[in-house]
Amino acid sequence: MIKKIVILGGGTAGWMAANILAKRWAKYSVEIALVESSDIGIIGVGEGSTPQLKSFFDYMEIAEAEWMPACNATYKTGIRFCNWSTKPGFENYFHPFPAQPDDYSAPAFFYNCFVRRKGADVYAHPDKFFLATYLAKHQLGPKPAHHFPFQLGYGYHFDSSLVGLFLKQHAAKLGVAHIDARITEVKLDAQGYISHLLTENQQPLAADLFIDCSGFAGVLIQQALKVPFINFSSNLFNDSAVVMPTSAAMDITPQTTATALNAGWMWNIPLVNRIGNGYVYSSNYLSADMAETELRQKLNLLDKDVPVRHLKMKVGRLQHHWAKNCLAVGLSQGFIEPLEATALHLVQETVLGFAEAIELGDFTDREQANFNRSINQRFEAVRDYIVCHYRVNSRTDTQYWRDNANNNSLSDSLRELLQVWVGGGNLTQEIERQKIGCYYPSASWHCLLAGYGLFPTQDQLLPGNEVAHKYKMENIENFISRCALNFSSHREQLNDLVAKQQVM
Numbered sequence: 001m002i003k004k005i006v007i008l009g010g011g012t013a014g015w016m017a018a019n020i021l022a023k024r025w026a027k028y029s030v031e032i033a034l035v036e037s038s039d040i041g042i043i044g045v046g047e048g049s050t051p052q053l054k055s056f057f058d059y060m061e062i063a064e065a066e067w068m069p070a071c072n073a074t075y076k077t078g079i080r081f082c083n084w085s086t087k088p089g090f091e092n093y094f095h096p097f098p099a100q101p102d103d104y105s106a107p108a109f110f111y112n113c114f115v116r117r118k119g120a121d122v123y124a125h126p127d128k129f130f131l132a133t134y135l136a137k138h139q140l141g142p143k144p145a146h147h148f149p150f151q152l153g154y155g156y157h158f159d160s161s162l163v164g165l166f167l168k169q170h171a172a173k174l175g176v177a178h179i180d181a182r183i184t185e186v187k188l189d190a191q192g193y194i195s196h197l198l199t200e201n202q203q204p205l206a207a208d209l210f211i212d213c214s215g216f217a218g219v220l221i222q223q224a225l226k227v228p229f230i231n232f233s234s235n236l237f238n239d240s241a242v243v244m245p246t247s248a249a250m251d252i253t254p255q256t257t258a259t260a261l262n263a264g265w266m267w268n269i270p271l272v273n274r275i276g277n278g279y280v281y282s283s284n285y286l287s288a289d290m291a292e293t294e295l296r297q298k299l300n301l302l303d304k305d306v307p308v309r310h311l312k313m314k315v316g317r318l319q320h321h322w323a324k325n326c327l328a329v330g331l332s333q334g335f336i337e338p339l340e341a342t343a344l345h346l347v348q349e350t351v352l353g354f355a356e357a358i359e360l361g362d363f364t365d366r367e368q369a370n371f372n373r374s375i376n377q378r379f380e381a382v383r384d385y386i387v388c389h390y391r392v393n394s395r396t397d398t399q400y401w402r403d404n405a406n407n408n409s410l411s412d413s414l415r416e417l418l419q420v421w422v423g424g425g426n427l428t429q430e431i432e433r434q435k436i437g438c439y440y441p442s443a444s445w446h447c448l449l450a451g452y453g454l455f456p457t458q459d460q461l462l463p464g465n466e467v468a469h470k471y472k473m474e475n476i477e478n479f480i481s482r483c484a485l486n487f488s489s490h491r492e493q494l495n496d497l498v499a500k501q502q503v504m
Contacts, residue, residue, distance in 0.1 A: 001363050002030055002208045006197065008183060008220055009213030010036035012160050013330025013347045015167035017211055019060055020351045022174035034171070035197070035205060037182040047160055047269045047276045048076060048256050048341035051097050051153035056348050060170070065500035067166050072272040073158040075142050075254040075490060077132040079340070082259040085452040086394045090125060093451025094255070095340075095444065096132035097142075100150040101483050105129045106443055108471035110428065113446055116455050117424045120464035123473050124455065126447040134480050136255040141493030148486035155341065157256065157269045157276075179205070186224035193324045194220060209325055212332040216314040221321075221328040229334075231316040234409040235387045237282040237400070238264050238337050242292045243309045246275045246299055254490045258339060260393070261294055262286065263400040265339065272494065280313075280337055285400040313337060317379040320372045322365075327354050334379055339389060342382050350375055381439035384414040385448070392418070392452050421449050 005021060007014050018034050057067065067073070078096040085091055096102075109129035116124040127133050132152065135142060142154035172178065181199040189195040196206040212220035221227050233239065249270055257268040264281030279295040286294075288310050296302045317334030321327065328334075330347050357371035358364075391410065395401035410418075413434055420430040427449075428442040455461075 004031045004207045005209045006205050006207035007034040007211040007213055012164045014213035015164055015171055016347055017329050017351045018171045018176045019167055022176050024355050033177040033179055035179040035181055038180050048157050049155040050341055050345045051155050052345045052348055053156055065497045069498045069501045070166055071158045071162040073156050074252050074270055076155040076157050077136045077142050077254045079256045079258055084260045084393050087453030090453030094127050094133040095447050096130040097153040099131040099152040101131050105476050108476055110446060113450050115468045119456055119462055120468035121461035122464055122468055124450050126451050128477055131480050131483055134484050135487055139251055139253050139490050140487040141490040143493050145486045157271055194326055212326055212328045213330050215331040218332040220326050221332055225323050225326055227323045228319040229316055230319060232383060235407055236315050236337055238280050239313050240283045241278050241280045241311045242295055243278040244295060244306055246277055248274050252490050262398050266298060321375045322368050322371055336382050339386050349378060381436050384411050385440045388414060392454055
């Protein structure tokens with residue numbers, strides 16, 4: 001039985017792990033301590049999430065009105081991609097989070113994608129088929145009126161530093177101890193397991209389980225236990241970022257915007273108090289100064305003294321995430337660039353998956369291999385989806401985009417998905433065959449590939465017959481617009497959270 005856990009490193013990953021395990025293993029009286037040095041900063045730029053983050057706060061029984069206003073958080077119904085494609089009519093598209101009403105409209109989208117790939121001139125751009133897309137376009141929040149009995153998946157935008165602080169305070173209520181100290185040495189026992197950590201004051205911190213949340217350094221898992229790191233640079237070129245905030249917008253759109261630039265892409269994330277901006281790029285194609293200049297130009301801040309932060313990214317994953325008596329969580333276990341905001345999702349899946357695996361193994365390492373295999377499969381699936389964004393781009397204006405489009409360092413899974421799409425096959429069946437729909441469902445893959453306009457050229461398309469025009473777009477648009485009547489403005493929903501917080 002695990003009686004004591006030491007977590008090295010705070011930030012959102014460390015405090016999320018502390019909260020999950022403190023709640024899940026409260027009945028076992030497990031002692032949990034998190035050690036971090038106030039002298040060491042955190043990266044703290046991840047400001048977006050997938051819908052899975054809501055399940056974390058639901059699991060922790062933390063209401064949105066309790067945490068969102070405290071973290072300047074807003075809602076997110078999906079991601080708009082701009083200028084990744086040069087195909088006429090497909091320069092922009094929206095990747096929506098799922099909603100129950102999509103069960104009515106998504107089949108029409110899948111069908112139109114299928115027959116357009118066969119040569120029929122039908123409408124197959126994803127933006128008119130999904131409720132979440134409509135909400136973002138019209139700045140409506142994702143919380144429906146009580147009389148609309150259908151669920152909508154949504155994520156959040158937030159200040160990651162404030163989320164870390166909030167979770168730190170919540171963990172304290174659950175009995176998690178906080179130790180402000182710098183670790184100077186990691187001691188192993190004769191079997192190669194971690195026996196204890198030594199602080200700069202020679203204080204030993206012993207535990208049954210150590211969780212490495214020390215960031216890219218991987219102090220425990222990589223430096224002490226020597227677990228190999230698998231680099232993803234062969235098909236994910238970006239390794240750097242420059243970050244710059246700007247003033248808050250009057251109208252807060254519930255979407256992340258990812259705009260393609262010369263050697264990467266720029267994010268725009270609206271918070272209550274500011275807009276988060278950043279340029280993710282490859283240092284092999286662009287210097288840090290050039291990246292900062294390009295970002296300032298895009299934000300019209302070239303001549304203004306706005307502070308920036310320059311960051312380096314270590315993109316890849318560990319060979320094993322659970323080794324000996326150590327679990328790696330967050331940046332220490334790996335990182336896939338932030339295009340789809342998957343960082344906290346991977347943290348959540350790792351911690352919960354570990355808890356389930358070790359419980360299934362009666363608190364032994366019996367399920368260790370299965371757990372590591374599962375997390376690696378998730379990392380690979382996320383990587384494939386993000387690599388696809390670069391591989392299918394049609395830009396030719398810079399060497400960066402040309403090299404991405406010509407990059408054949410693809411997994412067998414991604415290669416087979418693209419072959420099915422281009423060959424006019426059934427993409428949903430291929431996703432089911434590969435058993436990867438639990439990572440990204442068919443709708444996500446259809447939105448990506450159709451959103452880039454990967455269809456026969458306009459001069460190759462034929463008008464089609466009644467079979468091709470099975471679905472009438474006016475009926476789809478009418479259905480979605482009427483569903484949206486049940487949603488209030490995003491700003492109004494954020495104001496409601498503040499009002500609820502004040503009476504809690």
